[in-house]
Amino acid sequence: MVQKIAFLASRAPVAQTARAALIGRYGDVAVEKADVIVALGGDGFMLRTLHATEALPAPVYGMNRGTIGFLMNEYSEADLPERLAAAEEELLNPLAMLAVDQAGNTHEALAINEVSLLRAGPQAAKLRISVDGRVRLSELVCDGALVSTPAGSTAYNYSAHGPILPIGADVLALTAIAAFRPRRWRGALLPKTARVRFDVIEADKRPVHADADSISISNVHWVEIRSEPSITHRILFDPGHGLEERLIAEQFT
Structure with a gap:
């Protein structure tokens, strides 16, 4: 059966040229x-596409x-229908971020890779971390912290020495x-059902902003993060080149 295909491309000339060739x-x-x-x-355009078509x-x-x-x-103009028919599907649930800023405004966003908190000034951030309503770390002095999904664990999380x-x-x-x-504290592994809350300590003196993929919220007061099981992203990969294989291979490079 011939599949009906919609082609989307980033603004990059090489992507626009590829889209024109494939549509033709x-x-x-x-x-x-x-x-x-x-x-x-x-990858950035892929994340935007997944959000836009969720x-x-x-x-x-x-x-x-x-x-x-x-x-x-990998890019190839040849045999696309055959590749799509043979592709393997991965299912991903995003993270849901709820943030309240210093003015009391509430912000919500979804993230497929991670939600990160980063200092926005010259001084280190001070964060209190709670998991499922229980304070687990009363004060983390740091440049920031993040919560990552498995799909995003090789991105910013890995650069910050987090686990794959x-x-x-x-x-x-x-x-x-x-x-x-605490010196050299690198974090924790949490169940997917966990609700993680960051409270910003001394927020006026040590401002922090929160990022959910490409959505940024300035001067946050607190941020809560949880997995969102009601939303499932479907991603297709060529056989033998899915996310599981890539995550394993990344650990041996």
């Missing part, structure tokens, strides 16, 4: 009518026209960024 070869439909959505770009039933198959391409497949999580693991990584006190 396979046609194009609106995303609402597509059986599968093909995203052309890098309410649609079609899975997303990425082809790398960016830099790293961890969430993407198997894609099927029902856990989240809580990782400190340049922890000063």
